[in-house]
Structure formats: C-alpha cells, structure tokens
Amino acid sequence: MNGMDDEYKNSARQWRGYALILLVFLAFLIVGFAVLIVYYEIIRRSESVGCQRTAMTEQHFRGAQGHTLFQDLTERELRALELYLYSNKEFNLKRKNKFAPNASYLYNIELLVPNKTSVLEFLDFVGTPEPPREARVVLFRGDKPSPVVEEYAIGPLNNIGNHRLLLTAPYRYRPVSAIEIRAVRKMLKQIDFMLKFVLEETFEASFFDCNTQCLTMDHYTPISSAVSDRDARLVWFWTHYKVEQPMLNPVDFFILFNLDGPDPRKFHIEKLWFAGEEYRSSADLLEAYLSGNVKSSPIPFPVDPESFPFDKIPKPLIRLRSPKVVEPDGHRYSVNRGRIQYMEWDIHFRMSTTTGPQLLDVKHQNKRILYELSLQEIAAYTSGHHPWMRYSNMVYSSHLFGRRARSLIPTVDCPLHATFVPVTTSKEGTAELVTLPGAFCVFEQDSGIPLRRQSGDKLFSGLSDISLTLRSIISIQSCEFILDFVFRLNGVLETRVSMTGFPLGTLHTPQELRYGFRIRENFIAPLRQFSFHFKVDLDVHGRENRFESIDIEPHNVYTSDWLEKEGKNFQNLKIRRDLKMTEQKAAIKNNSDKFYMFHNEKIKTQYMDASAYRLQLPGGMTPQLLTPGTGNEPSISWSRYHLAVTRHKPAEISSSSIYATWDSENPVVNFQNYINDNEDLIDKDLVAWVTLSTYSVPSMESLPVMQTVGNLQSFLLSPFNYYKDDPSLISRDTLDVRTKSSIREKHVNNYGITKTFMCSIEYQVTDEESLFQNDTYKNNLVNGMK
Structure with missing residues (x-):
C-alpha cells in the first residue's frame, strides 16, 4: 500500500512539473507574439508607411510663371551692365583693385521696376508690349570736383544703349561703405x-x-x-x-x-x-x-560659451520632440519664378536690394486688390546719456535690406515642408551676382484656431484658420526682423513684422538709468522705439478710388421712442462715414480703431453700398513723441502718421531713401512734402502709407536674445462688402456635422477631403546634419527656384 502511495505521489509531482513547464512555455509564447505584433504593427509599419500622401492632380500643380518685368537681374544682365558702366567714360569707374573713396565707386545695382501705368497696360491689355527692363545704379562720385552721389536708370537690359540721371544727393549723405x-x-x-x-x-x-x-x-x-x-x-x-x-x-x-x-x-x-x-x-x-591720471579698473576677459548654456534643468525632462506641421498631400500652392498661386490668391513677389520684400500685382478671385505692398523703411531711435547712445538714430535702409536678408533655417525659421526661395543681388563695388539661398520661405499652416464656426442642436459647421505665409528675415546689427505676408482663405491679407536679436546696450553708469534697466553687472539696455513703414498701393475695382473712414461715436436717444415713460435718455453707438477729400485730411496721426475703407464709387453692392477693402490698423501702436523738425526726426517724417493716404505719383515711389541716416538736415526724400501739397483724393489712384511702431524696453528676460512674443505688429487688408458672402465658404477644408433623428446617428460632410491620416514619420531626418540634406528640404529649395 505504501508503495502505491509513493508511486501516486511521484506521478502527481511529474504532472505538476509538466504543467509548470507548459505554463512557462505558453507565457513565453504569448510574450513572443506580443513582441512580434508590436514590432510589425507599430515599429516596422511606421517606418514603411511614413506619411501616406495622396498624389491628386488637382493638388499638385506647377502654376503659371511670374512675369519677367518683376524678376530680379540675371547674371547675363549684370555682365552687360558691367560692360556698359566700365566702358562709358562719363562714369569714370575703376576696377576693384583701384577702388578708393576719392574715385568713382559702384555702390549698388538693382532692378528698376517700370512705372505703374506701363506695367498695368501690359498686364491688362492683350497685345501691349512688355515694358523694357532697366536697372537702377548708384554711384559715389568722389572723382568729381564737387563730390556727389548719382543714381541712374540704365537700359534696356536686353540691349543697353542709354542712361538717364534719376537723382543726386550730397556726398556726405552716402551710406557707410x-x-x-x-x-x-x-x-x-x-x-x-x-x-x-x-x-x-x-x-x-x-x-x-x-x-x-x-x-x-x-x-x-x-x-x-x-x-x-x-x-x-x-x-x-x-x-x-x-x-x-x-x-x-x-x-x-x-x-x-x-x-x-x-x-x-x-x-x-x-x-x-x-x-x-x-x-x-x-x-x-x-x-x-x-602719468597715472587714468582711473580704470581692469576688466577680465569674458568666458565665451560655445552656446547659450542652461543654468537650470532643461525641460521636458524626458526627451520628447515638439509637435511638427505636416502636409499629408503635399503642397497645395505653387511657386514659379517669383509668382505664388494659392487657392484664390495670385501674387508676384521679389526682394528689392534697397527696400527688401515686395509684393506686386496681388489678386484674389482674379480681381486685383493691390498693385504693390512693400516694406519702405525700418528706423530704430535709441535713448541714452552718452553720445554714442543718445544719437543712435538708425534708419536702416542705408544697410540695403536685400543684402541683409538671411538664409532661413528649416524647423526654426520655417517648417521643414516649406518651399525655400533664393534671391539674387549684386555685390557692393562690383556687378557680380550674389545668390542667397532660402531667403524667402513659403508654407501653408493651420493656426489651430477656427476661422469660423457655428453650432446648434443638430448642426455643426466650421473651418480652421488655414493660411499661406511668405516669410523673410532681415538681420541688421544686433536685430533680426521677421517679415510675413499671410494670405487667408477669406480674402484677408495680413502684413506683420516681429523682432528678435540681442538687446543693444552699453556699460552701466548712473546717468544711463533714466533710459533703461540694468540687466547685467556692467550692462544697461536702454529704451528704443522701432518704426516700420509700408507702402500699400491699393487698386480696388480699378485705379479710381476713394478713401473714407467709418467713425464710431456715441448717439443719444430717448427711451420714450419705445417705452411709455418719458424723460429718460439712453445712449448707444452709431457709425458716421467720413469721406477724406484731400491728402491732409487723410493724414492720420493717432489711430483710434476706425474702419478705413478704399472703394470705387462706380462699383456698388446690390444694396447700393460701397464695395470696398478695409485697411485695419491694430491698437496699441506707439505714437511718435519727438517734436517735428528737431534732431534727426525729419529723416523719418513718415513716422508722424500711423496712416497717410496720397495720390499716386511716379516721383513719389518711396517714403525714404538710403541717405536717411545722414540727411535729417535736408532729407533727400521728404515724406512730409507728399502731404503738404494737399492734393484732391476723390476718384484718384491712391496709395496708403502705414506705420507700425513699438517701444522696446529690455529686461533681464531679454537675455541673451529678445523674444518675438510681445514684439509683433501687424495690419490687415480685408474685404468689406466686396463679396456677396464669405469667400472661404468654397473651401473644401470646411467640416459639417449634422445629427439625424437618433443622437448617435451623424452625417459628416468633409467635402471630398478626409480629415484623418496616418503619419508617424513625415520626413526622414536622422540627425541635425541631415536636416539640411534630406530630400524634402532639397526638393523644396529647388522648387522655389523654378
């Protein structure tokens, strides 16, 4: 009996052992299957899938080429100009190895855009010949008995044969070369x-x-x-x-x-x-x-870090990457030889060597809204006690904005999927072509906020604020200026500028404390006022426009109009239209959030209201507090006005000049004269001049570099009774959701574009070095050159 019990016990122990082994085997098998599923479904699949882009013909188009009359000078044209300039004894130019300030010096060459009338005749009337291309050439004539700066128009560039003098300026007004x-x-x-x-x-x-x-x-x-x-x-x-x-x-x-x-x-x-x-x-x-009469304390040489060091623990603690913008179906716009086509927008753009980014012939729904929108000037007026601070009134176009444009860096300056567009300019002192890669970038993005939405018990309809941005960055001295033109689906064009860069400062002394704050042991950064000037040449339903403001003002009424009791006053707001008849009436020093309208009197809505475009200025712009006519203020007389509207004149093509840093005694371009002649504005070709301005008072948080947040200024051009309804209604990006009889039953209308996609890896970027080598960036850079 004991033998049988021992045998039974041994058999039970064996079966328990087999069961344990089987259990362990099954556990390993389950874990193995789980690992395989994770590997193939998540890791391998994401590597192979990446961004599944739908290559649809209507979403991938090259677009029409830009007109040659807006395109920058070519290498062939510059060679022809060089031959003409150096062979013409009138200019007395010497080769590079003989350059000196007391000789004739070639300072700048750039495209001279033809006059507006000839350009519009070519664009609008079939069969009209294209205006001849010309170049604007700036010469420092130190070789003359009375030294002078001369500017010439030279052309036609396909067969140069003549030149004409455009202007002269005193020699001491020349930019620093x-x-x-x-x-x-x-x-x-x-x-x-x-x-x-x-x-x-x-x-x-x-x-x-x-x-x-x-x-x-x-x-x-x-x-x-x-x-x-x-x-x-x-x-x-x-x-x-x-x-x-x-x-x-x-x-x-x-x-x-x-x-x-x-x-x-x-x-x-x-x-x-x-x-x-x-x-x-x-x-x-x-x-x-x-002799020991100098009281100085030795200053140790500063430690030069390789990069801006963290003095705190970096965040996030876990190395998690930031969100990235994706284009699941590729670009929905085209960039072709200085021309952008996007949804209902059609824009030409270029980089002027002198004044920087410029838009030309801007259309929406095939209607010209703008002939020109361009940066004119940037001024930075610094306050301080010592002369190098007190008189640091910089008018930056003397640095030539186009030459100060910078190549934009993917993932910081622009999204990686942006199209990067090079610009060309000439090198100072020569007719040599210089190409700056990626000086513009073009990209579409979702702002993350609804452009419009409506909701009810059984209906939701909305559209995210999706827009196209054309960006450039100009770097001058310690400042970086980011300039954006933003084109929205509802026909709104926003122009904005933001600042970053090192704060300008000097050694701390008690006298400087009234102008700023001490932000380092021996460093004080003073108050600066930055002003930006833009030319906005609107053509709303043609060139014959009017300018008026819609003023908002209080209106006293009586409660007895609608109530039985008498004697009580009531107040609400009303609108009052104010047609600006002359240039002086249209010079606005302090913006008060009025509605500024440009329209053609001959074009009305079906309700007989003006079909207009509105120029919307932001609140919070800083006023120009300097007394007109004192110090260097006359060089920036344009900054006296947040908005000024003048008649278009071929002689008034810009509001400033490259001489403005030096010419406050007698400005070469005196913007105030544009207003002083006080011409009639009724049914004329009008130009709006917009000033954006802000104060910069650096604090310790401005170290080492000022942030763009809080340093952004903008203005908008918006349709106002221009269309019968919202232009964005035709956008396929709209999402409609309707609830049927059952709460759980919903009908989703995505207008043919799915709002979902799988994207685990958009671009193959293995490290920071490959950021500039990956195919997407290189293709986008090349595409911008087409």
Whole structure:
C-alpha cells in the first residue's frame, strides 16, 4: 500500500512539473507574439508607411510663371551692365583693385521696376508690349570736383544703349561703405599699435595680434549734420569683446572718426572715450595713462560659451520632440519664378536690394486688390546719456535690406515642408551676382484656431484658420526682423513684422538709468522705439478710388421712442462715414480703431453700398513723441502718421531713401512734402502709407536674445462688402456635422477631403546634419527656384 502511495505521489509531482513547464512555455509564447505584433504593427509599419500622401492632380500643380518685368537681374544682365558702366567714360569707374573713396565707386545695382501705368497696360491689355527692363545704379562720385552721389536708370537690359540721371544727393549723405570700413580699420591698426599695452592691461585684449582674446569695433553710430551742426561726416565706433555674444560684452572704449570728404588720407580721429574720460588723440590718452591720471579698473576677459548654456534643468525632462506641421498631400500652392498661386490668391513677389520684400500685382478671385505692398523703411531711435547712445538714430535702409536678408533655417525659421526661395543681388563695388539661398520661405499652416464656426442642436459647421505665409528675415546689427505676408482663405491679407536679436546696450553708469534697466553687472539696455513703414498701393475695382473712414461715436436717444415713460435718455453707438477729400485730411496721426475703407464709387453692392477693402490698423501702436523738425526726426517724417493716404505719383515711389541716416538736415526724400501739397483724393489712384511702431524696453528676460512674443505688429487688408458672402465658404477644408433623428446617428460632410491620416514619420531626418540634406528640404529649395 505504501508503495502505491509513493508511486501516486511521484506521478502527481511529474504532472505538476509538466504543467509548470507548459505554463512557462505558453507565457513565453504569448510574450513572443506580443513582441512580434508590436514590432510589425507599430515599429516596422511606421517606418514603411511614413506619411501616406495622396498624389491628386488637382493638388499638385506647377502654376503659371511670374512675369519677367518683376524678376530680379540675371547674371547675363549684370555682365552687360558691367560692360556698359566700365566702358562709358562719363562714369569714370575703376576696377576693384583701384577702388578708393576719392574715385568713382559702384555702390549698388538693382532692378528698376517700370512705372505703374506701363506695367498695368501690359498686364491688362492683350497685345501691349512688355515694358523694357532697366536697372537702377548708384554711384559715389568722389572723382568729381564737387563730390556727389548719382543714381541712374540704365537700359534696356536686353540691349543697353542709354542712361538717364534719376537723382543726386550730397556726398556726405552716402551710406557707410566697405571702403570707409577699411579706412577705419587702417586707422585702428595705428591706434592698437600705440595703445596695445593700455588695452591689454585694462581689458585683457587688443584689436590685432591678439590670439584668442581680441576686441572688435563693428558697431557704429552716425552723427548727422543736423546733430553736430557741422558739415562733416562723423561716426562713433563702439568696442566690444570679440566673443560669441559681442553685443552683450561692451568695452568702455569709443572712438569718434571724421570720415568727411572723398580723400581717405584726410580721415582722422576727432576724439576717444576711454574709462569714463574723453581724450583728443591716442597720444593724449597714452600720456594720461603713463602719468597715472587714468582711473580704470581692469576688466577680465569674458568666458565665451560655445552656446547659450542652461543654468537650470532643461525641460521636458524626458526627451520628447515638439509637435511638427505636416502636409499629408503635399503642397497645395505653387511657386514659379517669383509668382505664388494659392487657392484664390495670385501674387508676384521679389526682394528689392534697397527696400527688401515686395509684393506686386496681388489678386484674389482674379480681381486685383493691390498693385504693390512693400516694406519702405525700418528706423530704430535709441535713448541714452552718452553720445554714442543718445544719437543712435538708425534708419536702416542705408544697410540695403536685400543684402541683409538671411538664409532661413528649416524647423526654426520655417517648417521643414516649406518651399525655400533664393534671391539674387549684386555685390557692393562690383556687378557680380550674389545668390542667397532660402531667403524667402513659403508654407501653408493651420493656426489651430477656427476661422469660423457655428453650432446648434443638430448642426455643426466650421473651418480652421488655414493660411499661406511668405516669410523673410532681415538681420541688421544686433536685430533680426521677421517679415510675413499671410494670405487667408477669406480674402484677408495680413502684413506683420516681429523682432528678435540681442538687446543693444552699453556699460552701466548712473546717468544711463533714466533710459533703461540694468540687466547685467556692467550692462544697461536702454529704451528704443522701432518704426516700420509700408507702402500699400491699393487698386480696388480699378485705379479710381476713394478713401473714407467709418467713425464710431456715441448717439443719444430717448427711451420714450419705445417705452411709455418719458424723460429718460439712453445712449448707444452709431457709425458716421467720413469721406477724406484731400491728402491732409487723410493724414492720420493717432489711430483710434476706425474702419478705413478704399472703394470705387462706380462699383456698388446690390444694396447700393460701397464695395470696398478695409485697411485695419491694430491698437496699441506707439505714437511718435519727438517734436517735428528737431534732431534727426525729419529723416523719418513718415513716422508722424500711423496712416497717410496720397495720390499716386511716379516721383513719389518711396517714403525714404538710403541717405536717411545722414540727411535729417535736408532729407533727400521728404515724406512730409507728399502731404503738404494737399492734393484732391476723390476718384484718384491712391496709395496708403502705414506705420507700425513699438517701444522696446529690455529686461533681464531679454537675455541673451529678445523674444518675438510681445514684439509683433501687424495690419490687415480685408474685404468689406466686396463679396456677396464669405469667400472661404468654397473651401473644401470646411467640416459639417449634422445629427439625424437618433443622437448617435451623424452625417459628416468633409467635402471630398478626409480629415484623418496616418503619419508617424513625415520626413526622414536622422540627425541635425541631415536636416539640411534630406530630400524634402532639397526638393523644396529647388522648387522655389523654378
């Protein structure tokens, strides 16, 4: 009996062992199947699927080519211009190795867009010949007995045979050129040789032969004749440590150079500022230093980080990537030789070497809304105690905006899926073509907020605010200006500008505290007012337009109109239309959120109201507080007005000039004169001039770079009784949801475009290096050149 019990027990233990082994095997089998499912369904599938793009013919089109009369100069045209300029003895141009300020100097060449009348005749009337292409050429004529700046129109570019003088400007008004920078550098070598040990003892650095601890003198403040009360060309140059963030590391050493006249041998130093004291020459400073009369505290050379360091724990703690924009079906727009076609929009665009981004012949639903929308000027007026801060009234077009455009960086400046468009310009001092890749980007995006929506018990209908953006970025000195033109589905065109970059500052002193805040141990960043000026040449139902405002004002009524009781007053708001008859009536200094309308009196709605476009200015723009006519204010007389409307004139093509930094004594282009003649505006070709302005008061959070948030200004052009209903109603991006008799039964109308897609990897980017090498970016860059 005991034997049988032992046998039974042994058998039971064996079966339990088999069961345990089987259980473990099944567990491993289940885990294995789970791993395979995860691998094939999630990892491998996402790698192979990526973004499934629907290649539909109606969504992939090349689009019409842009008109050649708007396209920038070609290399062949520049070679022809070079031959004409250097072979014509009237210009007296010398080759590069012989350039000097006292010779004839080729400063700039760019396209001269034909006059508006001839352009519109060509665009609107079949059979009208295309206007001849011409170039605008700027020459510094230091070779003449009375030096002068001359601007010429030269053409036709396909067979150059003539030139005509466009304007002349005083020689001392010329923009700072590479020739003068080289002359300053030559004088700086002499200063460095004499004061080398003074600089090294005080700042642990010098300008030349300094290995890794060097000083640089790149930033400058021009002093106009209106400020100095002298017929001289004076410039304060600033000194900074030559580190990754030089603008944040100023040095208490400034030099005032006199760069007057065409002869560089006569350039000289007016004064030096060192360690809080002013000196007449390098010799005076050296003598004072050696005699112990200079009170200076040695400043250690700053630590130069390789990048902006985190002084806190980076967020998010887990390395999770940020959201990305995708195009599930590819581009829904075309870019072809300076022309964009998107939904109902048709736009030409270019980059002017002088004034920057420019839109031309802008149409919506095949109707011209604008002939031109372009940046005209950017001004930055700085406040401060010391002369290099106090007189730092920079009018930036002297830097030539087109040459200051920057190649845009995918995923930061623009989405990776954007089309990157190169621009061409000429190199200063030559007729050499310079190509800047990716200076424009074009992209469509969803803002993440509804453009419109409506909902009820059984109906929802909505459309997200989807738009196309044309972007460029201009970098000047310490500032980066981001310029956007945004085209929306409802016929609205938004123009906006935002700022970033290093805050401009100087060494902290008690006198500077009234102008700004101390944001580092020895660094104070003062108040600056930035102003941006735009030309808006509207053609609403043709060129014969009127300008009026719709004013909102209080209206007193009586309750007795509708109630039995008498004697009580009631107040509401009413509208009042104010037709602006003359240019002075249309010069608006303080925007008060009025409705500004442009319309053709001959075109009405079915209810006999004006079919108009509205120019909408934002609230919160800063006023121009400077007294007109004082200091450098006359150079930016356009900034006196948030909005001014004038008659179109061929002689009034721009509101500023490349000479505006220097010409406040007698502006070459005086915008105030556009208004002073006070011409009639009724049924005329009208041009609106818009000023956007803002104050910049840097704080510690502005370090190391100011943010764009809070530094954005914009204005809008919107249809106002121009269409019978909302133009976006035809958009297939609309989503309608209707609830039927059963709450759970819904009918979804997506207008033929599914709102769902699978996209785990849109673009194959394996690392930051491959960001600029992946096929999508390269294709988008190439497409922008077509």
